[in-house]
Amino acid sequence: MSRLGKITRRTLLVGAVAVAGGAAFGVYQVRKPVTNPLRPEQGASLNPYVIIDQQGISIIAPRAEMGQGVHTTLAALVAEELDADWENLRVLHGPPAAAYFNAALAHGALPVPEYNMKDWQRRVTEGLGAASKLLGLQVTGGSTSTVDGFTRMRMAGASAREALKAVAAERMGVDAGDLRTELGHVIAPDGTKIDYRDLASEAATRDVPQVALRNPDDWTLLGRSLPRSDMRAKVTGQAQFSTDIVLEGMKFATVRNCPYLGGGMAGFDPAPALALAGVEQVLDLGDGVAVIGSNTWAAMQGAEAVEIDWTPSPLPATPDAMFDQIARAFDARPNSTMRDQGAPDEVAAEIEVEYRVPFLAHSTMEPMGATAVLQDGHLTLWVGNQAPREHAKVAAEAAGIEVENVTLHTVFLGGGFGRRVETDVTRQAATLAAMLPETPIRLTWSREEDMRHDFYRPAAIARMRGAVTEGRAVLFDAKIAAPSVTRAAIGRIIGREMGGPDKGHVEGAFDQPYEIPNYRVAGHLAELDVPIGFWRAVGSSFNGYFHECFIDELAHAAGRDPLQFRLDHVGAESPVAGGVLESVRDLSGWGAPVPEEVGRGVAMTWSFGTPTAVVIDLERENGGIRIARAFMACDPGLVLDPAIVRAQMESGLIYGLSAALMGEITFTDGRADQGNFPEYDALRMFNTPRIEVAIVQDNPHMGGVGEPGTPPAMPALANALFALTGQRVRSLPLLPHADFLV
């Protein structure tokens, strides 16, 4: 990080190379070159992704590395065209800068299902990427990073390569067309080599060469599993997270926020805390306190010891009352009916059921934290985050300075899952730094603070009506009620009220590739002011469960095999989704007789551009139920790194299974009843299934991989439980309803 800090603040031996839009190369480019944040004082249109100095090549990743391997893939996109030496590359997080806007965030904006978007609709959404540019949304999320970087990052590498070759050609007195590049060198026909490092400064002054991108058939890095750029640092303890920064004279802080959400603080007595060894100060944060100590443990002990008079939460007092409030949304008109086919009201329902899912915490391995120091009016922060510009802006506000006086270093994220879009801990760190100028502050939240002050995945209720005739579904009518993540989170991030139909609220349900003659999905927005936010797979994390459990009920009512039933409804609508179902069928050996002690469930969700199907095998063992095996098939289209895709699929599956089995946040008097892992656990090695993943590449459009594994995992588990026990549990988590081995 310090390297990048130096590079961004002054000249050094920077050989950043110019790149421009080049509309010829694809739709992601922008017409006007972006300002290169790496040399802002130059004001030239330089390449924001490549730095070549005397130490070698650094690639600037515009997205946060939170475990999903995105640094590796984004760097590989540049390196593929640049002919950099993969083994000797550095990958750095980019600073907050408009240049790093995420155009692909807008791809899901149209209110139509992604699976059958027309070409013109895709072009419209790609045009909407310009809105991301205007807003400068430098956000890591929505499984968009690779889709967003696919053309831009290769362009950056190609332009840099050609600029380096142009300089070399002049020096060697040969034609640039006769030069080739390899492992960080330009090579002449006679074998003479010039190191990029010796060409970079001059190359940076050149006009942008317009070059064609290489044919995928010629790729040497993309399309294969590369050693991850972050692996060595992460197995040696050298990888730096938010609270791993060591600064001279640093103090250690923690906070105790009002646990009664929406409540506040009437007063507090710091004396019991100040009496403890190592506790130095107790600071008033308005709705809570911060404790500063000589070490983090002393601060945490102190935070517990402060006597605080909390004011109550306005939220409903019990978990049941919360659900009652959500259910009231059904009484009002729907916010959206994004799928409305046939005449659902005219078909008699054979099945009418209600499903419920609870609030969920992100529960990243690394609790929230940040390091900050205000020196000479300049605030420097180190925080793992998914939205650097927003974090910098909030930090500036909190410290009462201009954002130009904030340097924000994005460090590795100890898990993100959507939690680190939120700026709350950054705001606190900046506030503390401003209260204690010239003193570096390392702020670490306790696990309890983290779990009790999340921006939760909302609880949700679905009311379903369905009917079957002659083995096929003829009615699928869903009403879904929950507080709106889109409104809550987008409102916080861009400070704007979102109106209109809320697609995120019904994604995973309205946009599934089934052919059903009477097919309706209505979204009802509940008024319930629990802090909610983006949780892995967002709306699809609950709608995938609702949709695919109900499809299972329809299959059962039709007396059909649930996988074949799906194929019959999906195959004609979307051959790509059908292919995924066939793939998981073959991988799992679906259809072969299974022993009585085994129950198999299947589910398929199309989310974030990638249809993903899951088969779960449950097995009775010693009187309990084991999640024995999981089979996954996904089709994200062109795959750039198969090992990373596989790891993300497994990761998404385990995250989903953990939630479906045991994830539940409940609130009493507005305070989360769960505070640490014993009350909010996740799968561990011994209860994680053996997992096999098949990757299909028939999808003509590139999809994401970070989130699509999560939605189908939950219904597949529930459907397997039905297959094993005949018991249709219509709420999550499942653990209270069945004797799983945990």
Place this chain on the structure above:
Amino acid sequence: MTVTFVVNGTPRQTDMAPETPLLWVLRDDFGLTGTKFGCGIAACGACTVHIDGEAVRACQIPVGDVWGDVTTIEGMAQDDTLAPLQEAWVRHQVAQCGFCQSGQIMQAADLLSENPDPTDEDIDAAMGGNLCRCGTYSAIRAAIHDAARVLNGGRAG
């Protein structure tokens, strides 16, 4: 009062109160930030270190009670040479976010020192206290088997 003990082969001393958990002395006093805080109640394993080769949860050991030599993740590699477990972790590309991996490696090292050829069941039992929210379990299990093969004179793979 000063507490003195050996960390990664070097004698260290701290002026922190003896009841301070070892975790916070390592992180906040010694700057050994490879050992992570995850829960503070021995429920996640992110803070796992060795005392005389035995895996312990550093969040639960008062520094005044440290009874032997402490090894942290920073002490596993010798200069630039990774320990066999770390090599296996790299071969199997285990880490995702990486936050739990120091603890996972320290726990696995303890397992292999006691059981040089563990079965899947042995590994599952030994690693059950180490949570990973990214879900790297299958890669961890494979890496442990691989490291065991190497330590027993077999070929990596």
